[in-house]
Amino acid sequence: DTEVTQTPKHLVMGMTNKKSLKCEQHMGHRAMYWYKQKAKKPPELMFVYSYEKLSINESVPSRFSPECPNSSLLNLHLHALQPEDSALYLCASSWSFGQGAYNEQFFGPGTRLTVL
């Protein structure tokens, strides 16, 4: 099973709402990633978790709060977002993070977020 799942597929929220995005993989991967992608742009890395610990935070605003409850699950908690945060949020996973061969990244289908 080389699948990364993400829920929900679509999310519309107001600027005062609190919501969460969920990502799950059952490939035994120990690295998980959040990316943000705006229309007609490549994905931008937000966070990396390696062995359930936050390894990279690409200077993301605190209104985005990641969480890795276990090796299969990755959440992104959203609070007080701005309309410019509207984008496709992609989750990815790989065997490991860092140097080496086993870091082919597999992406989920994404969550289309609209902030009103």
Add this chain to the structure above:
Amino acid sequence: KQEVTQIPAALSVPEGENLVLNCSFTDSAIYNLQWFRQDPGKGLTSLLLIQSSQREQTSGRLNASLDKSSGRSTLYIAASQPGDSATYLCAVHTGANSKLTFGKGITLSVRP
């Protein structure tokens, strides 16, 4: 800082044509290179991964080559089909943390 370039940004070809998509990168010290496909509004599908020690990888009608010393990779698509229409992104793993650096992608349209 690694930079990945994909030119042209868009390409339109008739069905059945063999085509080559180009990718170039500025720092040749990469661990590997991945080609992805993305359909509109969807996630990324990994097509091929080439390790830095490899010259090429093949999967079905796709063949990807890597010339690390010159900072170039190509994705060859044989006998293109309308279903191949999508955006193709090239990404390289570079640096101590082996982060992915993406190109802006090439949007391919295959005309029936």
